[in-house]
Amino acid sequence: MNTIALRFADNFAPDMGTIAAHSELIEKYGYVWYGKLGSAVSQKVIDEIMNNNIPKILLIHSGKTGRYWAYIEKIQHEIPDKEKIPEYYRHNAGNFKTWFKVIRFENASSNVLSVCKVKSS
DSSP states (O other): OOEEEEEEEOOSSSOHHHHHHHHEEEEEEEEEEEEOOOOOHHHHHHHHHHHHSSEOOOOOTTTOOOOEEEEEEESSSSSGGGSSGGGGGGGGGGOOOOEEEEEEEEEOOGGGGGOOOOOOO
């Protein structure tokens, strides 16, 4: 399986945290958009992820032990429908270069990184 690992922090998230804020919209709409700051994910990497039987990305809680699999249906560079983005970062949507349409989150094992192979960073 080819995927990417992204770090996240709760610096600007509501008290419930990033994953819970995103999960609320999954419960309401069946999916949520998760934005990636920094450089955009290349089309080659997008294709590799989406060609997996079960496309997912790994989210790593920066400075904490939380690891989460985010199961995705789509990856795009265009800003999605803001109603499907958690409210706390809708106003900054233009700063995010890649968007992941997440249909569910699942806890990953705390040692998940020990069984991963890094191709680039």
